[in-house]
Amino acid sequence: MKAQAQAAAWIAGQVSSDAIVACYPAMCAALQAHGVIPGRLLPLGRGPAGPPSANVLAISSSTVSPLADEYAPGMIASFGAGRNRIEVRAVAAGGAAAYESALRADLAARKSAGPQLLRNSHIRFTAPEAGQLRAGEVDSRLLATLAALSSVYSFRVTAFGDASPGAQMLFREVTITTGSTGDEAAELAGARALVTAQAPPFLPAHATIIHLTSGQAALSVEFAAPSPLGLLTAVLAVDTQA
Amino acid sequence: MRLFRHMARLATIATLLGGTATFIAATSPPASASTTVPAAAQDGWVRIAHLSPEAPAMDIYLYPFGNPGHPVVLRDVSYGDVSAYMAVSPGQYTVAMRGFGAPATSHPALITNFMVGAQTTYTVAALGPDPGLRVEILQNQLAAHAGKALIRVVQASLKQNRVTVSYGPTVLARQLVFGSATPYVAVSPGEQTIQLSAPGEHTTVSVTLTADTVHTIVVLDGPSGLKADDLTDAVGSKKMPVGGANTGFGGTAPHPPASPAPWLLIIAAGALLTAAGFAGLRRPRRTAPLLR
Numbered sequence: 448m449k450a451q452a453q454a455a456a457w458i459a460g461q462v463s464s465d466a467i468v469a470c471y472p473a474m475c476a477a478l479q480a481h482g483v484i485p486g487r488l489l490p491l492g493r494g495p496a497g498p499p500s501a502n503v504l505a506i507s508s509s510t511v512s513p514l515a516d517e518y519a520p521g522m523i524a525s526f527g528a529g530r531n532r533i534e535v536r537a538v539a540a541g542g543a544a545a546y547e548s549a550l551r552a553d554l555a556a557r558k559s560a561g562p563q564l565l566r567n568s569h570i571r572f573t574a575p576e577a578g579q580l581r582a583g584e585v586d587s588r589l590l591a592t593l594a595a596l597s598s599v600y601s602f603r604v605t606a607f608g609d610a611s612p613g614a615q616m617l618f619r620e621v622t623i624t625t626g627s628t629g630d631e632a633a634e635l636a637g638a639r640a641l642v643t644a645q646a647p648p649f650l651p652a653h654a655t656i657i658h659l660t661s662g663q664a665a666l667s668v669e670f671a672a673p674s675p676l677g678l679l680t681a682v683l684a685v686d687t688q689a
Numbered sequence: 690m691r692l693f694r695h696m697a698r699l700a701t702i703a704t705l706l707g708g709t710a711t712f713i714a715a716t717s718p719p720a721s722a723s724t725t726v727p728a729a730a731q732d733g734w735v736r737i738a739h740l741s742p743e744a745p746a747m748d749i750y751l752y753p754f755g756n757p758g759h760p761v762v763l764r765d766v767s768y769g770d771v772s773a774y775m776a777v778s779p780g781q782y783t784v785a786m787r788g789f790g791a792p793a794t795s796h797p798a799l800i801t802n803f804m805v806g807a808q809t810t811y812t813v814a815a816l817g818p819d820p821g822l823r824v825e826i827l828q829n830q831l832a833a834h835a836g837k838a839l840i841r842v843v844q845a846s847l848k849q850n851r852v853t854v855s856y857g858p859t860v861l862a863r864q865l866v867f868g869s870a871t872p873y874v875a876v877s878p879g880e881q882t883i884q885l886s887a888p889g890e891h892t893t894v895s896v897t898l899t900a901d902t903v904h905t906i907v908v909l910d911g912p913s914g915l916k917a918d919d920l921t922d923a924v925g926s927k928k929m930p931v932g933g934a935n936t937g938f939g940g941t942a943p944h945p946p947a948s949p950a951p952w953l954l955i956i957a958a959g960a961l962l963t964a965a966g967f968a969g970l971r972r973p974r975r976t977a978p979l980l981r
Contacts (some may be wrong), residue, residue, distance in 0.1 A: 556804065560781040566755035587802070590754070594783045595799045598750070598757040641796040649799045679781060681801045682811070683825040683843075685872045 450527025453612075454505060454535060455481045457524055460504055461610055462535075463652070469501035469538070471510050478505070501538050504674065505625035508532045517543050521550070523673045526612030537673035549676040556679035557583035557617075560590050569597035572604050579607050579618060586617040587678040588649055588670045592642055593621065595649075600625070600638050605665060608624075611672065620669040624655070635666045642668050648675055733805035734774040735782075737813045738920065739766045740845050740907055744819035746789040750797060753815070754781040765789050766815075779807045784824055786815075796926055800824045812905065812920065816845045816868060823868065830873050830903050831923040837875040838898035839922075843907045844869055846915055849887035852908050854917075856896075857881040861906070873903065885915040892916070901925055 455477035458468060469489040478488060489501045491510070504519040508530050519536035520543040526533045561580030564570060570593060572580065579585055585607055594621060596602065608620030609640035625634040635656055642654045652671040659665050733783045737749050751761040761782075763772050767965040781804050785797035803826040805811065817823045825843075833839045841853045844865040851864040878900040885892040887909060892915045900905060903922040908915060 527910075556781075559804065560754055561803075563754035563781050567757060569757055575768075589782050591799060591802050594752055594754045594757065594781075595785055596795060598752050598760065598783075598785070598797060599794060602952050637796075644796055645799050679802045679804065681803050682828050683868075683870050685870055 450531045450533045451477050451507075453526040454524070454533040455483075457526070457610075457612065458503070458505060458535060459483050461524075461652075463670045463673075465647075466502035466671075466673075467500065468503045468505060470505040471507065474505045474507070474533070502538045504538055505532055506536070508534075509545060520546050521673065522614045523616055524611045531540070532628070534673075545674065546676075551679075552680065553587065553676040554583045555583065556677075557587055557590065560679050561585055562592060564593055564597075564613045567597050570604060571602075576604050576607055584618055585621075586619045586670055586674045588651075588675070589621050589668070591649060592645075592651070593623075595645075596623075596638055596641060599641060600634060602634075602638065605659065608667075608669070610669075616672070617648065617674045619672065619674060620667065622659075622665050622667050624659070624663055624665045631664055635664055638666050642666075648678060694858045718916050722961065729830045731779060731807050732776040733779050733807055734810040735777050735805065735813060736772045736774045736811070737763050737766060737815075738771040738907075739768050739815045740909060740918070741815045741819060741822050742768050742815055743847075744768065744815060744822045747786045747815075748789055748791060749813070749815075750785045750787070750793075751777065752783045752785060753778065754783065760793075769918070771812075775811060777805055779805050779816070781805075784813055784826075801826065810922070814843070814845075814907075814920075816843075818847055825868060825870075826904060827870060827905065829905070829922040833903050833923070834875045836878075836900050838878045838900060839873040839903040840876050840898065841873045841905050843905055846887070846908045848910045849890065849908075849915060851887065852915065853884075853886040854906065854908060855884040855886075865908075870905075876901070883917055885917060887915060890914050899924075 451474060453586045455474065458478060459481035462468065467487055467489055468478060468483065469491055471491050473489045475490050479485060487584050492507075503523075504515065506515060515536070519538045521537040521539060522534055523537050524535040541549075555653060558581070561583060564580060565572060565577055581659050589607070593604070602625055604621060604623055606622045607618035608622065610620065623638070625631045633682050639654045639656060642651055645651075651668045653667065653669040657667045735751065738885060739747070746767040748762065748763050748764045749766050753759065761775055761777055766772070781802065783802050784800045786800055787793075787795055787797050801824045803811065803813075809941050810831055812827040812829055814825050814827060815822055816825055827843065830839060840856060840861060842862045842865060844852050844862070846852055846867065850867050852862070853860065853864060854862040856876050859874070859876055865871065876898065878898045880895060880897045882893050883896055883906065885894075894917060896919060902924050905920040905922055907918045907920060909918060910916065
């Protein structure tokens with residue numbers, strides 16, 4: 448029950464607010480209790496089923512099936528252990544093989560794009576964040592957002608963040624501080640306005656002015672789960688069937 | 690508003706007449722000037738097409754991830770406009786747009802991202818409704834089969850979700866859905882009829898494709914039904930676009946050794962457009978309209 452409540456809270460807070468969540472009845476109830484509207488919930492029936500028309504799947508250990516492995520291969524968070532374990536997975540419309548292929552392509556694109564940001568004179572990174580960029584561990588929406596922000600502002604990336612328990616997922620959150628000696632508050636407010644004015648998929652779930660332990664003001668930008676694939680290489684696919 | 694826009698265009702032209710370098714620096718600089726390798730050997734090439742009839746004029750920016758201070762900028766891009774190819778350094782780019790005339794320091798709308806490969810050409814195409822505008826990146830082919838023309842179709846009609854397109858007897862696309870493209874196919878050059886078919890609609894238009902050319906047929910909504918625009922992706926050899934000789938509406942490649950001739954053509958074209966604007970004439974489309 449604890450894992451279920453944790454999973455419900457995490458989905459309510461971290462999964463994209465327009466994502467449809469497929470869930471077993473008890474989990475659906477828990478999600479509703481955490482404020483997820485019924486219209487976003489797709490109750491799973493008993494027994495084997497085809498791929499749900501959902502973006503995210505929340506399943507317990509007892510409901511995991513090979514079929515689920517096929518249509519929702521990507522685990523984005525997990526809670527609890529043993530029989531109480533709850534897994535949250537991203538549904539892959541094209542199946543596991545296509546998902547794995549897209550995953551590899553996206554990793555390659557992130558590994559290519561991330562280091563290019565390190566050459567960006569408007570952004571400063573610390574060594575750990577630079578390493579994470581090189582390793583392709585940063586969500587492509589964050590990479591694009593940092594690039595767009597740097598067209599107007601100079602800033603320092605103080606941390607990439609992640610809130611995906613039980614799964615090694617991409618960093619979907621970044622904290623930045625102003626890189627100038629000018630009006631820090633105004634610049635951060637401007638940066639926040641820039642990111643919150645975007646449209647999906649580049650609209651973050653949260654963009655908040657926070658204060659670091661040092662007292663310095665910072666902007667925290669966080670995108671919802673799951674991380675989309677293919678955003679860095681948006682070349683129009685050719686329809687060979689037409 | 691239109692007068693204002695033509696005044697702005699005239700101001701740009703005045704700048705051009707005062708010094709081409711200013712225009713290059715302000716409008717379409719190379720994404721990175723630091724390369725030591727000859728530009729033609731390394732660069733990719735990008736052009737921008739505004740194919741969304743409902744969307745207003747806009748300024749489009751391509752920001753290189755590593756060098757945001759030197760974006761590729763195309764200002765006052767209106768429906769039907771197709772830029773020349775612009776040489777850009779390979780790398781990751783963010784495509785952003787601002788309203789026409791908005792300062793570069795204003796907040797951009799982030800549209801999409803793409804990776805420019807060396808010696809690869811792309812069309813950045815704005816499609817769809819407004820609001821709901823989307824930008825698609827098309828990778829272009831530059832070389833046709835000898836003696837043939839290459840042709841592909843992009844479906845950008847908002848009113849017909851599925852369109853079948855034929856070039857003479859050759860079916861280029863069956864039930865092509867909005868926002869998708871076909872592969873290039875080789876066709877015999879010459880004068881031919883392009884047919885656009887959708888439920889309750891059948892339109893034909895004549896085109897003349899010359900040998901060794903590459904084309905993208907864009908299906909759009911006209912005032913009285915479907916229409917098609919023919920974008921010339923390449924003409925002639927396998928060489929990368931240089932200047933305005935072989936590509937689309939003419940080149941703006943800013944790197945040497947591009948000939949200054951294209952700039953003169955652009956100045957002339959801009960001057961004509963401005964004159965047309967002052968004369969109260971409707972601004973001519975920059976693409977090759979196949980159907981009105």
